[in-house]
Amino acid sequence: MAEDEVNYASVVFKSNQQQRSEVKKEETVYDEVKVQNKATEQTPDTNASAEFLSDKKSNRGCRHYQQLACCLGTLCIILVLGIIAVVVYNVTLIHENDETELNQLKENQTTLNAVNRNLTKLNNKLSSDNEDLKRNQTELTLHINNLTQVVTVFEKEVTNLTEENRNLQKKNEELETQNEELETEKKNLTDQIRNLTTSWNELNVSRAQWSIDAYCPKDKDKINNNRKCNVCQDGWLPFQSDCYAINNADPPEQKTWEGARGNCTGKSSDLAVVNNETEKNFVTGNNWWNSGNSAYWIGLRVEGGNWKWVDGRNLTYTSWITTSPTDGQCAVSVKNEFKSVSCDEKNGWICKKKALTL
Structure with missing residues (x-):
């Protein structure tokens, strides 16, 4: 504008x-x-x-x-x-x-x-x-x-x-x-144990009576039946604090090492365990060699590559057996020495147990 x-x-x-x-x-x-x-x-x-x-x-x-x-x-x-x-x-x-x-x-x-x-x-x-x-x-x-x-x-x-x-x-x-089955078995076993306990007590009484008769026989020549007690029962040889049973079985009745040990355990004993030279001389040099047997089983065998006694101890006197330990080998006592043989051989045997303390 x-x-x-x-x-x-x-x-x-x-x-x-x-x-x-x-x-x-x-x-x-x-x-x-x-x-x-x-x-x-x-x-x-x-x-x-x-x-x-x-x-x-x-x-x-x-x-x-x-x-x-x-x-x-x-x-x-x-x-x-x-x-x-x-x-x-x-x-x-x-x-x-x-x-x-x-x-x-x-x-x-x-x-x-x-x-x-x-x-x-x-x-x-x-x-x-x-x-x-x-x-x-x-x-x-x-x-x-x-x-x-x-x-x-x-x-x-x-x-x-x-x-x-x-x-x-x-x-x-x-x-x-x-x-439930175990409870039933337990009950059955309890009954069996009860029965076995009764039997065991009866057996102990019987064994006690047998022990008395074995170690303290009655004097048959006397009228009053007095008893005379011995440290070893009849048929056992006393040496130091032990008793020895020499089993001079004939060849048909001779046993293997296991069979011989079973015989000893049935007599409340075991195969002989030798602890020292004195006992070794007793076992190897006694006059029972005149019976005709040349070897007797003792409680020594090879276990795990070592010589062991039946009580679990190792053999400390290595000069007693010069043969190298081989599984399946057991020891026998021969005249004046120990010898390694097969455990399956059959021989006589020596049992050992503690003597009675009077």
Whole structure:
């Protein structure tokens, strides 16, 4: 919009300065006309006077019209000024409204900028939270996968344990059945033990009586049947604190090493164990060799690559047998020495047990 013009409804309105300049121009023309009229009035000519009167009348008419034109121009100017004032007022109102709206828009823009900044911060925070949530989701996914694997393993273990539990229940039922059977057997064995205890007591009484008769026989030549006790029972040879039974069996009745030992244990004794040189000389140098037997089993054999006595002790006198120990070999007593032979040979044997202390 130009500085000196205001366009309103396709009409060009002039500013106040332009209106003032036009009024001045009209006044200048009016003054020139008055000067010309005075000049014509000062002419002495009559014709000129007549013309002056006619001109004067015409000038009056012109003046009248000029006044009307001035009034009309004034009214137009007033009207234009009113319109201009209305337009200016409206423009002012519009400008004020525009300023108000502009200020409001600025305030709104400031508010929106603040909101935008807050939203930007919130968006950044939400983006960060979203990244954290993604990381947490990834970790949770891995954790869930691990837990799934663990659960799978646990389910397999539970299945195995369930199967083992069923097997254990079956075994428990079997054990309960066996327990009942064992209880029955226990009861039967208790009855048997009771019966055996009674029999054992009776046997002990019988054995005690037998021991008395064996070690303290009655004197058959005396009427009062007095007893005389010996350290060894009849048929046993006393030596030091032990008793020896020399079994001079004939070849058909001779026994292997195991058979000979069984015979000795049946007599509450065992194959002879020799503890020292004196006892060795007694076993190997006695006069029972004249019976015809050349060898007698003693309680010495090879076990685990070593010579062992039947009481569990190792042979300490290695010079008594020079033969290397070989499994399946047993010792026999021959004239003045011990000798290694097969345990399956058959020979006589020597039993030994403790002598009775009187």
